[in-house]
Amino acid sequence: MSRTKILWIVWVLLTLTAGGYAAAVILEGGNRDFLLIGRTTDGHHQIELSCDACHTSAFGGEDDLQKACVNCHGAELKTANDSHPKSKFTNPRNADRVAKLDARYCVTCHREHKPDITNAMAVTMPDDYCFLCHEDIAKDRPSHAGLPFDGCAAAGCHNFHDNRALYEDFLEKHIGADQHLPVQKVALKIWTAPETDAKPAKPLTAAAMDAPSYKAEDPKIVTAWAKTAHAASGVNCSGCHTKRTDPDNGIERPGMAVCAACHKDQQATFVEGKHGMRLREGLFVSAKSSFGLFDATPMTPMTPDAARVPMKADAHGTAIGCETCHGAHGYDAAKAQVDACMGCHDDAHTKAYPDSPHAAAWQVEAQGLAPKGTGVSCATCHLPRVQHKNSYGEERVFVTHNQNDNLRPNEKMVRGVCLDCHGLEFTLDALADPALIANNFKGQPSRHVESIDWVAARLKKRGKAQ
Ligand code: HEC
Ligand code: HEC
Ligand code: HEC
Ligand code: HEC
Ligand code: HEC
Ligand code: HEC
Ligand code: HEC
Ligand code: HEC
Ligand code: HEC
Ligand code: HEC
Structure with missing residues (x-):
């Protein structure tokens, strides 16, 4: 079967599932694991079951995949002052180079589900590919004469994207x-001193521990809290334990969203890295709903048992x-x-x-x-x-x-x-x-x-x- 055809079928199955009993049966209760056509890269393994994060449509091909990559990585490459941005290759002057290697598209070098050809940083190119475009380098730079073809990016001299410390x-x-x-x-x-974006609306005093069901229940909690910058800044029990929109209702175990209300930048960066990437907004994974139907549910937090880097066994269940x-x-x-x-x-x-x-x-x-x-x-x-x-x-x-x-x-x-x-x-x-x-x-x-x-x-x- 051709690639587009496989992708098309997968896509139809996934789309059907919204209202599809039939698809739910085909999908074995909604588990997408078996659809994975090959081990995903270390960068993406945590979100591999969120197929739609990358495959935003079945028919868009390279261009739609490109949009997904740029959506998550565009800002970071821009900050890194990317040495080889797409604009370099849409310039007609470099058309001969694009003919050798189409560097306009991320997937030319970063393919997915291809473990056999995947190197560090999800690069699916052989190490000597710089020479495709820079074979004449020794003409301008005599120091480069006789250097190995695969050495440009391996010896601490150059990177493809981020060269800010190497120029x-x-x-x-x-x-x-x-x-x-x-x-x-x-x-x-x-x-x-560490500063936050936090601007508590009404500074409270330690005396005003006002959250209905959390009034000084546990002296240990109160003592611990009293020593923090939270207490000093008037972030009281109610600061975390009540809903802002509905102050009469308590939150027993405040989650990330509560912290994020005051620490937006910390939360926004947390969900960009491997500790928090599964909590990025809009990432869903299939799961079995109570009716046995296929359902999309938000991703759960990362736990060490699912890691690809070595983890202590007794930490395995800890959600980050x-x-x-x-x-x-x-x-x-x-x-x-x-x-x-x-x-x-x-x-x-x-x-x-x-x-x-x-x-x-x-x-x-x-x-x-x-x-x-x-x-x-x-x-x-x-x-x-x-x-x-x-x-x-x-x-x-x-x-x-x-x-x-x-x-x-x-x-x-x-x-x-x-x-x-x-x-x-x-x-x-x-x-x-x-x-x-x-x-x-x-x-x-x-x-x-x-x-x-x-x-x-x-x-x-x-x-x-x-
Ligand atoms: C992090 C992004 C990402 C995620 C998540 C992802 N894919 Fe892919 N997928 C890709 C890329 C990139 C390609 C193109 C690979 C290439 O050109 O070799 C691809 C290719 C494919 C193909 C085409 C087959 C082929 O040989 O090229 C299928 C089918 C597919 N993916 C299915 C899935 C399914 C099903 C899921 C979820 C279980 C999934 N993918 C999750 C990025 C992703
Ligand atoms: C939903 C957001 C998302 C999408 C879509 C996505 N990525 Fe990623 N990607 C991440 C995160 C998060 C990481 C892990 C953290 C990191 O390494 O920055 C990562 C890691 C990577 C890495 C590996 C970095 C390393 O050091 O190992 C590469 C390369 C990469 N992505 C390229 C791509 C390409 C190419 C696409 C499009 C096919 C893509 N990404 C789509 C979020 C995304
Ligand atoms: C011509 C090959 C090539 C193309 C095209 C390419 N990359 Fe890369 N990418 C690399 C190589 C090589 C590395 C390894 C680190 C380096 O040399 O900069 C890398 C590393 C990365 C990393 C991890 C390291 C970092 O600097 O953040 C990310 C993320 C990434 N690429 C995303 C992308 C995205 C998104 C696109 C498309 C807009 C893209 N790449 C296009 C070759 C390529
Ligand atoms: C698809 C073609 C292509 C590939 C592959 C490629 N480059 Fe380039 N590179 C260019 C173009 C185009 C320029 C713009 C300057 C020029 O015309 O030489 C450039 C510029 C550079 C520069 C000058 C720095 C700058 O910011 O302008 C360096 C250094 C460089 N490349 C190193 C590398 C290394 C190392 C690799 C492999 C990791 C690589 N290139 C792979 C096409 C490519
Ligand atoms: C806040 C300051 C600080 C930062 C940041 C820092 N270092 Fe150090 N580094 C030190 C000090 C202090 C020593 C101990 C020097 C000594 O004992 O003579 C040291 C020692 C070292 C040594 C061992 C030298 C020896 O002879 O034993 C290496 C290697 C090193 N640093 C590398 C790095 C690298 C690489 C980074 C960045 C990833 C880094 N350091 C970041 C302060 C720093
Ligand atoms: C900065 C936010 C924050 C503030 C301020 C705060 N809490 Fe909490 N509280 C939490 C979080 C987060 C949890 C859930 C911890 C967990 O799930 O392990 C929690 C849990 C609790 C629990 C349940 C603990 C358990 O182990 O069952 C009690 C009781 C509690 N808090 C009382 C208080 C009291 C009393 C105050 C004021 C002195 C207070 N909290 C102030 C964030 C806060
Ligand atoms: C109502 C706003 C608010 C909420 C909700 C909140 N914080 Fe804070 N947080 C603050 C303020 C204000 C400071 C003190 C900032 C300063 O000193 O510059 C602070 C400081 C901190 C510090 C630094 C502590 C220190 O002693 O230096 C940490 C860590 C922190 N918060 C984590 C959290 C976590 C985790 C949550 C969620 C459980 C949370 N915060 C919820 C407002 C809040
Ligand atoms: C992997 C461990 C880790 C996790 C998870 C973590 N933090 Fe932190 N955080 C730290 C460390 C370490 C520091 C202090 C670093 C320092 O003092 O240089 C810190 C500092 C802070 C500070 C005070 C410094 C500042 O930036 O103003 C705040 C606020 C904070 N974290 C909020 C959060 C929030 C909100 C979350 C959840 C989205 C979170 N942290 C999750 C490790 C973590
Ligand atoms: C609750 C367990 C836990 C704690 C605490 C924790 N980590 Fe992690 N860390 C993980 C997991 C799980 C991953 C994801 C690994 C993966 O996807 O293979 C990770 C990923 C990382 C990575 C990226 C590894 C890679 O190859 O891309 C670094 C770096 C890292 N952690 C450093 C830290 C630092 C520094 C701290 C303390 C400030 C910390 N971690 C605290 C569990 C934890
Ligand atoms: C002086 C700076 C420095 C200190 C201190 C440091 N690291 Fe690292 N860490 C690095 C560098 C550099 C790398 C390698 C990145 C690469 O080349 O892949 C790294 C890699 C890692 C990785 C990824 C390993 C992998 O196989 O992918 C983890 C996880 C990590 N560090 C955790 C920690 C923890 C936990 C601590 C404290 C106990 C710590 N590091 C202390 C600089 C540091």
Whole structure:
């Protein structure tokens, strides 16, 4: 059967299900698992049963798939200053290159359900494809003569999309600064206190614990709450435990939507990464309704048992929500930044963290023996603080909750994290060294990224020529 034909049949089945008893029977009670035509990529496995997230129609083909990709990833590629945006390839000047490889479409390089040809970051191209378009590079750049065809993006020199930490002028700007770092030279990033978008309508006092059924029932809860920024800001029991639209009705276990009413940016970034992606609005999965009919239900939160990266067995059932890392009533920075993470994650890199120089610096800071910002926790690298304009148009610092935002390719971590404390050459070398990542950065890099030397040589030559 042809591809379009399979897709068409699948689509008809799925569409019929809205009112379709027949389809429900065919679909074995509404479980779509058996429809999956091949293992999905690591980036999308969590949402693989939300077929319609990508297949917005059966007939649109590439163009409709493209819209879905851009809908979820467009903003991120734009922020990354994508080096190869579609506009480069709709330019008639580059028509010869498009004829070799149609880089206008995401699916040319990122196919789905094709495990046999899928490499890291869901790339379904052989590693030497840069040469299809840049085979003449050595003419302009003698330094590139004789380099291996598959080396452009593998050696810490280039990426296809995000080259913000790798551009020549960026390298030039950072040559030589603090390559081998003595502790004293750590540059401090001075942050203002964490601020939120929250604007509680009416500041309440601790005395006014007013939620009908939650009045000081449990002294432990009250004590924990009283120590938090919530209590200090007048976010009372009722702030979370009553419906805003219906204050007389209590909410026994407030969920993400309650937190999101005051912490919009944290929630919006949370649902973009792998912790929260299943809670993104509009994602549905099939399930059996009470009548045995096929039904669409919103996705449930991610749990560690469904992960593709190693997880601790005793964490398997824990659904990830806001209160997983933050207590519902108490706030513990050590728990949020390290302990919670280590309670679930179980890979070599995570397990090596407590023994790393970064963890040592974090301990010293936690004991109050070093200034704030000198330590490095899991969150320093994976949930970094970023500056942005909040929804009220004010410049704010907040904690991004999308831990995939700077994860891959790992040079994304250079500008927003490592350069706060290390030199560029040292950082690029460290990130190009898989063994160093596996032991959570204990020791000096054993790899060297040469591009910075080429830039230095060019600078020298230019200096001589003047
Ligand atoms: C994250 C996006 C995404 C999700 C979710 C997704 N697909 Fe796909 N699917 C794709 C892409 C991209 C292609 C095109 C692959 C290619 O060109 O090789 C595709 C191709 C297909 C094809 C065509 C067969 C082929 O060999 O190309 C079928 C059938 C299909 N998908 C069914 C499904 C079903 C059923 C689901 C849900 C159970 C699903 N897909 C979920 C992205 C997705
Ligand atoms: C419903 C939103 C959604 C849609 C639609 C979607 N993606 Fe994704 N994609 C995600 C999320 C969430 C992740 C995981 C987090 C991350 O890596 O940024 C991801 C991961 C990826 C990754 C892997 C990143 C990595 O580091 O492993 C690639 C590549 C990618 N998507 C490309 C595509 C392409 C191409 C399409 C269209 C066929 C597409 N996506 C459709 C949400 C989406
Ligand atoms: C010519 C091949 C090619 C095309 C076309 C392409 N990509 Fe990629 N993509 C890559 C490669 C290679 C990587 C690995 C990281 C890198 O080199 O930038 C990647 C990585 C990614 C990532 C994860 C890393 C990151 O920088 O965020 C996402 C998300 C992504 N691509 C989305 C898309 C989307 C969406 C489109 C279409 C608008 C697209 N890609 C088109 C080759 C391609
Ligand atoms: C489908 C063709 C195509 C492929 C494949 C391709 N490029 Fe390009 N690349 C272009 C075009 C077009 C430009 C625009 C400048 C030019 O005309 O050379 C460009 C520009 C660049 C630049 C200049 C930086 C900039 O922002 O202008 C670099 C560096 C680069 N590509 C590296 C790569 C690497 C590394 C790969 C493989 C991961 C790759 N390219 C794959 C077509 C391609
Ligand atoms: C920042 C939001 C927030 C505030 C403020 C808050 N709660 Fe809660 N509360 C929650 C969440 C979230 C849960 C659900 C926790 C869970 O599901 O594990 C919860 C659960 C509870 C429970 C049920 C606990 C259980 O384990 O059965 C009680 C009782 C409670 N809260 C009382 C209070 C009291 C009393 C106050 C005021 C002193 C208060 N809460 C203030 C968010 C809040
Ligand atoms: C009615 C508004 C409101 C709601 C609802 C709310 N918060 Fe807050 N939250 C605030 C305010 C105000 C602050 C203090 C901001 C500041 O100090 O800049 C805060 C601070 C925080 C902090 C930082 C704590 C600290 O001590 O530094 C965390 C973490 C937090 N909230 C998580 C949550 C979670 C999780 C939920 C949902 C269970 C939630 N909040 C619900 C308003 C709210
Ligand atoms: C994976 C663990 C994790 C989850 C899940 C999580 N957070 Fe956080 N959050 C953190 C960490 C770690 C920090 C503090 C980082 C720091 O101090 O640098 C933080 C800080 C915060 C802060 C205070 C800093 C700021 O940005 O203003 C708020 C508010 C907050 N989180 C809200 C939320 C909300 C709302 C959710 C659910 C949508 C949530 N968090 C889910 C780990 C988490
Ligand atoms: C309740 C368990 C749990 C907690 C707590 C937790 N995680 Fe995760 N984490 C997960 C799961 C599940 C995934 C998704 C893995 C997958 O899809 O394969 C994930 C994904 C990730 C990823 C992306 C991995 C990848 O390959 O794309 C990173 C990075 C990460 N977590 C870091 C952290 C950090 C840092 C903390 C603490 C601030 C933390 N996690 C807390 C369960 C947890
Ligand atoms: C100094 C920064 C830094 C610190 C500290 C750090 N990480 Fe990482 N982490 C990275 C980098 C860089 C990667 C690799 C990204 C890549 O190349 O794929 C990574 C990868 C990961 C992954 C993905 C692993 C995989 O196989 O896909 C997880 C999960 C993770 N880290 C969790 C944690 C946890 C949990 C902690 C704290 C115990 C932590 N990290 C501490 C920088 C850091
Ligand atoms: C807040 C500051 C800070 C940030 C951010 C930071 N580091 Fe570090 N790093 C340190 C400190 C402090 C040490 C310990 C130095 C010492 O003991 O001499 C260190 C040590 C290291 C070492 C070990 C050096 C050795 O000889 O043992 C490596 C490798 C390293 N960092 C890489 C990175 C990378 C890669 C990043 C970004 C992903 C990063 N660091 C982010 C402060 C930081």
